[in-house]
Amino acid sequence: MKRPVISLLTDFGASDHYVGVMKGVILGICPAAQLVDISHEIEPYAITEAAYTLAQTWQFFPDGTIHLVVVDPGVGSLRRPILATTTAEAGGHLFVAPDNGVLTLLLDTAVMRKVREITAARYFRQPVSQTFHGRDIFAPVAAHLASGVAPGRFGKGIEDAVRLNFAKPMAAGPDKWTGTILKIDRFGNLITNFRSERWRRLAWQPFELRAGRQNVSRLATSYAEVMSEEVFLIQGSGGYLEVSVNKGSAAALTGCEPGSQLELILRKKPGKST
Amino acid sequence: MKRPVISLLTDFGASDHYVGVMKGVILGICPAAQLVDISHEIEPYAITEAAYTLAQTWQFFPDGTIHLVVVDPGVGSLRRPILATTTAEAGGHLFVAPDNGVLTLLLDTAVMRKVREITAARYFRQPVSQTFHGRDIFAPVAAHLASGVAPGRFGKGIEDAVRLNFAKPMAAGPDKWTGTILKIDRFGNLITNFRSERWRRLAWQPFELRAGRQNVSRLATSYAEVMSEEVFLIQGSGGYLEVSVNKGSAAALTGCEPGSQLELILRKKPGKST
Amino acid sequence: MKRPVISLLTDFGASDHYVGVMKGVILGICPAAQLVDISHEIEPYAITEAAYTLAQTWQFFPDGTIHLVVVDPGVGSLRRPILATTTAEAGGHLFVAPDNGVLTLLLDTAVMRKVREITAARYFRQPVSQTFHGRDIFAPVAAHLASGVAPGRFGKGIEDAVRLNFAKPMAAGPDKWTGTILKIDRFGNLITNFRSERWRRLAWQPFELRAGRQNVSRLATSYAEVMSEEVFLIQGSGGYLEVSVNKGSAAALTGCEPGSQLELILRKKPGKST
Numbered sequence: 001m002k003r004p005v006i007s008l009l010t011d012f013g014a015s016d017h018y019v020g021v022m023k024g025v026i027l028g029i030c031p032a033a034q035l036v037d038i039s040h041e042i043e044p045y046a047i048t049e050a051a052y053t054l055a056q057t058w059q060f061f062p063d064g065t066i067h068l069v070v071v072d073p074g075v076g077s078l079r080r081p082i083l084a085t086t087t088a089e090a091g092g093h094l095f096v097a098p099d100n101g102v103l104t105l106l107l108d109t110a111v112m113r114k115v116r117e118i119t120a121a122r123y124f125r126q127p128v129s130q131t132f133h134g135r136d137i138f139a140p141v142a143a144h145l146a147s148g149v150a151p152g153r154f155g156k157g158i159e160d161a162v163r164l165n166f167a168k169p170m171a172a173g174p175d176k177w178t179g180t181i182l183k184i185d186r187f188g189n190l191i192t193n194f195r196s197e198r199w200r201r202l203a204w205q206p207f208e209l210r211a212g213r214q215n216v217s218r219l220a221t222s223y224a225e226v227m228s229e230e231v232f233l234i235q236g237s238g239g240y241l242e243v244s245v246n247k248g249s250a251a252a253l254t255g256c257e258p259g260s261q262l263e264l265i266l267r268k269k270p271g272k273s274t
Numbered sequence: 275m276k277r278p279v280i281s282l283l284t285d286f287g288a289s290d291h292y293v294g295v296m297k298g299v300i301l302g303i304c305p306a307a308q309l310v311d312i313s314h315e316i317e318p319y320a321i322t323e324a325a326y327t328l329a330q331t332w333q334f335f336p337d338g339t340i341h342l343v344v345v346d347p348g349v350g351s352l353r354r355p356i357l358a359t360t361t362a363e364a365g366g367h368l369f370v371a372p373d374n375g376v377l378t379l380l381l382d383t384a385v386m387r388k389v390r391e392i393t394a395a396r397y398f399r400q401p402v403s404q405t406f407h408g409r410d411i412f413a414p415v416a417a418h419l420a421s422g423v424a425p426g427r428f429g430k431g432i433e434d435a436v437r438l439n440f441a442k443p444m445a446a447g448p449d450k451w452t453g454t455i456l457k458i459d460r461f462g463n464l465i466t467n468f469r470s471e472r473w474r475r476l477a478w479q480p481f482e483l484r485a486g487r488q489n490v491s492r493l494a495t496s497y498a499e500v501m502s503e504e505v506f507l508i509q510g511s512g513g514y515l516e517v518s519v520n521k522g523s524a525a526a527l528t529g530c531e532p533g534s535q536l537e538l539i540l541r542k543k544p545g546k547s548t
Numbered sequence: 549m550k551r552p553v554i555s556l557l558t559d560f561g562a563s564d565h566y567v568g569v570m571k572g573v574i575l576g577i578c579p580a581a582q583l584v585d586i587s588h589e590i591e592p593y594a595i596t597e598a599a600y601t602l603a604q605t606w607q608f609f610p611d612g613t614i615h616l617v618v619v620d621p622g623v624g625s626l627r628r629p630i631l632a633t634t635t636a637e638a639g640g641h642l643f644v645a646p647d648n649g650v651l652t653l654l655l656d657t658a659v660m661r662k663v664r665e666i667t668a669a670r671y672f673r674q675p676v677s678q679t680f681h682g683r684d685i686f687a688p689v690a691a692h693l694a695s696g697v698a699p700g701r702f703g704k705g706i707e708d709a710v711r712l713n714f715a716k717p718m719a720a721g722p723d724k725w726t727g728t729i730l731k732i733d734r735f736g737n738l739i740t741n742f743r744s745e746r747w748r749r750l751a752w753q754p755f756e757l758r759a760g761r762q763n764v765s766r767l768a769t770s771y772a773e774v775m776s777e778e779v780f781l782i783q784g785s786g787g788y789l790e791v792s793v794n795k796g797s798a799a800a801l802t803g804c805e806p807g808s809q810l811e812l813i814l815r816k817k818p819g820k821s822t
Contacts, residue, residue, distance in 0.1 A: 298555070405784055
């Protein structure tokens with residue numbers, strides 16, 4: 001028996017029964033579904049945090065996974081439910097979500113094949129409540145997809161899905177960039193918006209990164225090579241540079257929060273100065 | 275292969291190993307079981323919170339689901355373990371729980387078919403500890419049920435399962451009712467004990483609901499139709515009226531807590547006065 | 549279809565996407581895997597807490613379960629990944645973990661059959677990051693094990709896996725022992741390092757256990773037999789004596805924390821004195 005995978009990402013928390021209710025609805029429609037939690041601890045209504053978390057996660061799931069994202073401050077408004085599919089080369093992943101920008105980091109990339117507005121109410125749980133579309137729209141649609149209903153049955157393609165502005169580093173001078181902190185994880189690592197592959201030069205180019213109360217000037221290749229208490233940069237597992245401390249919390253040492261500004265200054269190489 | 279669904283609802287929290295141990299025991303008896311968490315963050319020993327959470331959830335699961343509820347302040351006492359079954363029309367759900375009132379909201383309803391005391395110790399894990407009946411009694415019984423053992427094998431029917439008093443709104447005058455808050459969810463919504471279907475008239479009947487520091491006089495049909503910061507009533511997804519704020523926390527704005535008293539006052543319709 | 553069980557125990561927390569990513573990687577390699585969380589709320593880097601939690605849990609899982617433990621402060625250092633197997637009599641469980649002592653409580657017991665260093669990089673996810681071996685090494689190895697790859701394929705046996713010192717009670721006089729608190733659970737129970745089976749005599753031997761602000765002199769056989777507010781000892785479900793309060797928190801009443809010292813003093817039996 002095939003066991004289609006459905007991942008779940010919400011801001012519902014672990015205390016309330018909302019996630020359990022969605023899972024019950026899914027299993028009633030698609031008993032074979034394999035349900036996997038990504039997180040339910042997204043800050044309530046935090047669309048950008050959900051977008052970032054999803055972008056860090058989906059590609060590690062099996063081909064054909066259905067990703068159910070319910071961070072939905074606009075429930076009950078006219079915001080559309082959408083269904084997005086990636087190309088076959090990108091694994092044919094499917095995303096079921098409100099059209100509020102939570103898919104922004106995927107929408108304009110090469111992996112995205114098509115975005116549809118979900119309009120086929122025959123796949124909804126009736127009556128549709130005004131407050132819990134996770135239960136009444138998104139979970140049933142994900143379950144019907146898992147049961148083999150083709151994406152085209154849920155609605156027509158659209159081109160104007162909502163995009164949010166995600167901060168990218170900006171040049172602030174000839175050798176100076178400003179960036180920000182996308183997220184702080186449980187270990188206190190500061191995940192910056194500087195992409196690792198764009199900043200490889202920091203391995204040989206002297207630099208200073210101003211992060212709150214700390215100035216960082218070292219790009220380490222592992223946590224273990226650095227003494228405790230020293231704040232350093234490292235290539236994080238999600239493709240971004242992270243500010244870290246070996247066995248400690250960079251968040252505590254820098255005083256930074258999500259959204260805090262960073263300043264990156266490139267220095268001349270000592271060997272070439274005169 | 276059939277995959278019987280077992281839902282889990284406990285006050286064990288996510289940090290300790292107790293839930294994992296119960297799941298291990300279940301899979302040892304019934305490898306095909308599909309395990310779904312409802313919540314493990316019920317306040318320790320909070321039977322009424324568990325009863326309410328269960329009542330909001332079970333009916334969204336597939337027919338035949340086994341609901342395992344372990345909120346059990348009386349573990350090691352003479353309180354009985356019970357097994358309750360709903361009618362076939364109600365899906366033939368099964369509930370395995372301590373007899374402490376956690377099933378109250380189901381017991382005297384039309385969906386309930388039979389309640390049994392679980393006495394068949396051959397289905398328990400031996401030796402039965404004095405402190406962890408979730409592992410030694412409730413999980414194994416749920417797993418044997420999932421494996422196909424008939425409910426009648428676990429013990430005889432009883433009529434005197436424990437019921438708790440759940441507060442219902444009470445008339446406090448000709449146009450005045452007092453109610454209470456059953457629960458506050460993660461978003462700060464106040465779930466009241468006023469049933470939506472009994473109070474439909476609030477859509478056209480002027481009213482005032484006194485909830486802590488706020489007076490509420492609007493029944494909205496969606497979050498989105500209301501401006502930020504305004505506190506309003508809405509028909510919640512669980513069948514009760516809820517006090518809410520669009521993208522904000524009604525709990526913070528009203529200062530209410532679970533159990534706080536509410537006063538509902540009906541006003542004369544302006545058009546018909548004098 | 550066989551559904552191999554993989555348990556997961558980490559310090560990754562529930563908010564971040566790390567656990568979801570590991571699960572996605574596993575299901576990509578072994579779609580039939582049944583994933584069961586033990587806990588992801590181990591204190592960051594707390595190897596001893598993870599070791600204790602694992603020791604309390606693994607034996608309740610089905611024979612052949614693969615236990616994936618990722619509490620890994622040494623990620624990126626030269627610490628080895630290891631694969632340990634128990635004897636067939638002990639169920640043939642498999643443990644995939646960093647070699648940092650997290651398996652200490654198993655290593656020198658009769659159930660342990662063999663410990664291997666994991667060196668077969670062909671089973672890793674490439675490229676292996678410096679910061680997330682859970683995703684790149686441990687999860688893929690667990691998944692390949694679940695798919696049927698024999699343990700011997702992952703690397704050669706070693707004898708020098710890291711052991712940590714776990715505190716055992718020590719004699720501090722002819723009738724006096726000092727012990728400690730291994731863990732405090734969600735209910736405020738203090739799990740001591742006094743093994744229940746070694747201290748059965750406390751059922752008839754008068755004693756005094758000094759635990760923070762409280763002196764305990766009763767070994768109860770159930771929570772329910774003791775009045776509220778009285779602190780007592782009880783044989784816990786995990787094999788250790790626990791300091792408990794009926795429907796209350798022994799942690800709050802004693803003021804103890806994990807690691808707090810305990811003093812156990814044996815008294816002469818009253819009937820035999822003079």
